[in-house]
Amino acid sequence: MSSTLTTRRGTAVAAALMSAALLLTACGGDGDGTGDKAAAKTRSVKAENGTVEIPAAPRRIVTIGNTNLPFIDLGGKPVGVTEVSDSDLAVLPKEQKAAYEAADVVGSSGGDVDLEKLAALKPDLILVQFHSNDWGKVGKRLESIAPTVLWGLDTEWKAFAREIATAGNVTDELDRQKAAFEKKVAKIKKTHGKTVDDTKFVDVSRGDWSDPGTFYIADIGCSEIARDDIGLDLPEAAEGKDPLAYDSLPFEQITRLSKYDVITYPVDAGGRPTKPFAPVTKTNTWKALPTVTSGRALGVFCPGNNSYGPVLRYLDSLDSALATLSTK
Incomplete structure (x- = not known):
């Protein structure tokens, strides 16, 4: 009886020691005694490329394609990025520009990533949003380097910000920005509600890619926020x-723009028409529009529309523009 009891006790002790060892292996570091227990834990996130097991607290994140600036906007500091345009960099707040420039550039675009350079950064997480064709070129190779989370180009911007924050472990900043956004939207609706309800708006723009002598009616980008969140009566394409x-x-x-009560158009941070749109404002046709001559053509600054930070700056500009209508 005593021998059996001793054996059982020995077995129990051994099992306890083994369980403790397994627990330490799952939660501990790399064996040098300095590992961060939290960093070694993982969690699952759902993405365009399936369910991905990622670090709970990733430390070395590479952002590719459209994930660069939203992650930085949320306070993230990537170790690797892909190139963004000079115009996008020019409107970044100083600290965000510094965060981007501190990272290593691993490619000009999503499909042209230098995989060897990326791998040398030893990322523990890769965040990606680009065209599906690019994913077909490099997706599997990215996944072989580190856990990779992919978003499709049609992901709605609020969901995109939330999911980047969740994957990148920067949800505290997301919560702050989201609260500021909701407060700003409520303020604009309260302050300019009558104007918004009684006015027929049109948002026009022109890009670097536009053919000479052309412009377009904007129903995507920042105008979506004005329409969907603020309630501006703006033209949009039929469903489908x-x-x-x-x-x-x-x-x-x-x-054709003369049938609208108010025109909004893109300006830079200094309030000047953006370089691509400036040719429109120089035409005699534009100058002769009653909306323009009466001061009801409003320049609005839109630094971006895929994360809360730039959207808040857009709403500040829209708020100021709407305020001028009360004096017209």
């Missing part, structure tokens, strides 16, 4: 149709 913004309109059709 391509956005109006995909149609290039000749300058001769600027006169």
Whole structure:
């Protein structure tokens, strides 16, 4: 009896020691005694490329494609990034620009990633949003380097921000920005509610890619926020149709804008028409529009529309623009 009891006790002790060892292996570091227990834990996230097991507290994140600036906007500090345009960099707050420039550039775009350079950064998480064709080129190879979370290009911006924050472990900043956004939207609705309800708006724009002598009616981008969150009466494509913004309109059709009460158009941070849109404002047709001559053509600054930080800056500009209508 005593021998059996001793054996059982020995077995129990051994099992306890083994369980403790397994627990330490699961939660501990790399064996040097300095590992962060939290960093070794993992969690699952659902993404375009399936359910992905990622670190609970990733430390070395590489952002590719459209994930660069949203992650940085949320306070993230990536170790690797892909290139963004000079115009996007120019409107970043100083600290965000510094965070981008501190990272190693691993490629000009999603499909042109230098995989060897990326791997040398030893990332523990890769965040990706680019065209599905690019994923077909490099997706599996990215997944072989580190856990990779992919978003499709049609992901709604609020969901995109939330999911990046969750994957990148920066949800505290997301919560702060989301609260600020909701407060700002409520303020604009309260302050400018009558104007919004009684006014027919149109948002027009022009990009670097636009053919000479053309412009377009914007129904995507920041105008979506004005329409969907603030409630501006703005034209949009019929359900199932391509956005109006995909149609290039000749300058001769600027006169069509006279049927709207207010025109909004893109300006830079200094309030000047953006370089691509400036040719529109220089036409005699634009200058002769009653909306323009009466001061009801409003320049609005839109630094971006895929994360809360730039959207808040857009709403500040829209708020100021709407305020001028009360004096017209």
